[in-house]
Amino acid sequence: MEILITALFIFILAIFVGFEVIAKVPPTLHTPLMSGSNAISGITLIGALICSGPLDYKVSTLLGFAAIVFATINVVGGFLVTDRMLQMFKRKN
Amino acid sequence: MNLPDLIDISYLVASVLFIFGMKCLSSVKTARLGNLLAALAMLMAVVVTLLDQGIVNYKLIAAGIVIGGLIGTITARLVQMTAMPQMVAVFNGFGGLASALVAFSEYHRLGSGIGNFVLITILLGTFVGWLTFTGSMIAYGKLQGIVTQQPVVYPFQNALNLVITLAIVGMGVWVVIDPAAQPFFWAIMAAASLLGILLVLPIGGADMPVVISLLNSYSGIAAAMTGFVLMNKVLIVAGALVGATGIILTAIMCKAMNRSLTNVVFGAFGQVEASSSGAKDSGYTGVKSCSAEEAAMVMESAQSVLIVPGYGLAVARAQHAIKELADVLEKRGVTVKYAIHPVAGRMPGHMNVLLAEAEVPYEQLFEMDEINSEFERTDVALVVGANDVTNPVARNEVGSPIYGMPILNVDKARTVIVVKRSLSPGFAGIKNPLFESEKTLMFFADAKKAIEGLTKEMNSL
Numbered sequence: 001m002e003i004l005i006t007a008l009f010i011f012i013l014a015i016f017v018g019f020e021v022i023a024k025v026p027p028t029l030h031t032p033l034m035s036g037s038n039a040i041s042g043i044t045l046i047g048a049l050i051c052s053g054p055l056d057y058k059v060s061t062l063l064g065f066a067a068i069v070f071a072t073i074n075v076v077g078g079f080l081v082t083d084r085m086l087q088m089f090k091r092k093n
Numbered sequence: 094m095n096l097p098d099l100i101d102i103s104y105l106v107a108s109v110l111f112i113f114g115m116k117c118l119s120s121v122k123t124a125r126l127g128n129l130l131a132a133l134a135m136l137m138a139v140v141v142t143l144l145d146q147g148i149v150n151y152k153l154i155a156a157g158i159v160i161g162g163l164i165g166t167i168t169a170r171l172v173q174m175t176a177m178p179q180m181v182a183v184f185n186g187f188g189g190l191a192s193a194l195v196a197f198s199e200y201h202r203l204g205s206g207i208g209n210f211v212l213i214t215i216l217l218g219t220f221v222g223w224l225t226f227t228g229s230m231i232a233y234g235k236l237q238g239i240v241t242q243q244p245v246v247y248p249f250q251n252a253l254n255l256v257i258t259l260a261i262v263g264m265g266v267w268v269v270i271d272p273a274a275q276p277f278f279w280a281i282m283a284a285a286s287l288l289g290i291l292l293v294l295p296i297g298g299a300d301m302p303v304v305i306s307l308l309n310s311y312s313g314i315a316a317a318m319t320g321f322v323l324m325n326k327v328l329i330v331a332g333a334l335v336g337a338t339g340i341i342l343t344a345i346m347c348k349a350m351n352r353s354l355t356n357v358v359f360g361a362f363g364q365v366e367a368s369s370s371g372a373k374d375s376g377y378t379g380v381k382s383c384s385a386e387e388a389a390m391v392m393e394s395a396q397s398v399l400i401v402p403g404y405g406l407a408v409a410r411a412q413h414a415i416k417e418l419a420d421v422l423e424k425r426g427v428t429v430k431y432a433i434h435p436v437a438g439r440m441p442g443h444m445n446v447l448l449a450e451a452e453v454p455y456e457q458l459f460e461m462d463e464i465n466s467e468f469e470r471t472d473v474a475l476v477v478g479a480n481d482v483t484n485p486v487a488r489n490e491v492g493s494p495i496y497g498m499p500i501l502n503v504d505k506a507r508t509v510i511v512v513k514r515s516l517s518p519g520f521a522g523i524k525n526p527l528f529e530s531e532k533t534l535m536f537f538a539d540a541k542k543a544i545e546g547l548t549k550e551m552n553s554l
Contacts, residue, residue, distance in 0.1 A: 004321075015336060037339070040313075048195055076165030090452060
């Protein structure tokens with residue numbers, strides 16, 4: 001139970017940090033922010049790694065493998081496309 | 094220090110990097126660095142996770158990362174900026190699916206010896222994960238034009254969704270009482286997938302910015318739930334951060350449309366009623382149309398031009414053409430600025446990205462609140478493929494479905510040129526009195542061809 005409460009604490013406080021950190025984001029950055037945070041949501045890759053960790057080929061391991069593929073697409077694609085977009089934002093020379 | 098502690102401390106550092114990354118992402122100057130920091134945090138979290146003693150199946154893991162990495166890289170390189178909303182929707186869906194698969198995997202691995210708390214978080218992750226996946230896929234289909242952009246409505250829609258939700262809750266309780274009841278677990282996955290489809294289908298194309306923001310939030314929450322299942326702190330933190338971003342963007346989008354979230358998600362029916370009644374009085378009188386030459390002549394005598402881009406510009410891929418026109422105007426000493434409505438385009442900030450792609454400097458892009466007072470001092474407002482966000486009815490007609498929606502005060506400019514293919518209504522399905530105003534010239538053409546023609550005429554003047 002104690003671990004659960006600690007985890008809940010972290011979860012709730014992190015949401016508040018999220019609100020504070022990006023509350024004033026300018027509209028120009030809405031799309032990059034969304035695709036960047038989208039890439040971060042691929043953090044579930046960590047979970048996928050843990051699931052596919054054991055050296056066996058049980059259903060749970062294979063599900064983990066599938067999760068790795070989808071999460072990696074999300075992470076790699078998300079960060080790359082965000083960078084591609086941000087590269088284009090230029091000031092007047 | 095032992096290995097688990099080292100892993101935990103690295104997770105802490107990664108969490109801090111994620112927060113810094115997000116912070117930097119909210120300012121134009123540091124945004125690229127922010128994205129890099131977040132990517133670095135991700136890499137760090139992945140590498141230290143691989144040190145975990147339980148993880149030994151390196152071949153399988155490497156294969157998964159290579160396959161996913163390749164697909165991700167290719168997609169990110171090839172995607173058109175106009176298709177950015179679709180791509181974000183797909184990636185979102187994959188994130189949700191990955192979380193759902195992790196939850197499924199844990200349910201399988203733990204079998205009947207599973208604790209109540211872990212089981213509840215698995216069920217939550219399953220629910221949010223599958224819903225995010227199918228909902229995002231429908232959103233993708235709508236944005237790509239595979240699924241109709243019109244709201245899909247049928248009787249007892251909300252009642253049906255409620256029944257499905259209650260069924261999921263009921264089956265969830267059953268699974269917690271009897272963890273071996275596998276068919277119920279499968280049924281929950283199926284029902285959550287169905288719910289994702291049913292919730293997004295009734296939402297119209299113009300409301301997509303809200304849906305994408307909301308799904309973005311869900312994918313974060315799904316990841317955080319996975320964090321609870323595995324008791325992994327970096328997953329919880331990163332998931333919560335993404336959840337918060339999605340919520341903020343959703344709120345901004347709803348405010349920009351003067352609609353509540355409940356109205357966007359459950360209100361499709363009302364919207365359809367509005368469009369059918371609006372169609373009846375769509376007759377326009379006294380519309381003045383113009384050619385490229387006439388439009389160029391009006392522009393020539395202007396000193397200030399405000400460009401108002403809408404979704405039509407994105408569809409016609411006219412962002413480069415508009416930049417060219419702006420260059421010609423500036424060479425003649427005309428002040429050019431862009432007025433951007435928060436929900437112009439199909440995702441938050443979409444128009445800004447398109448114009449950035451055409452190398453329009455971001456200092457020239459102004460948000461609604463900054464620019465609205467400038468219309469009355471502007472000689473020409475050039476509206477390209479925008480409709481509802483310029484409709485003065487939102488300001489003064491109490492009964493209108495869009496009454497109260499913040500709009501760009503285009504009608505206050507001295508002359509208005511509207512580039513549009515026809516007089517067809519926008520997504521709100523109502524008439525726009527701006528089009529028949531004394532000072533409006535309608536330039537009926539495809540946005541790209543029209544702007545290119547206009548530039549040509551300007552050059553020959």
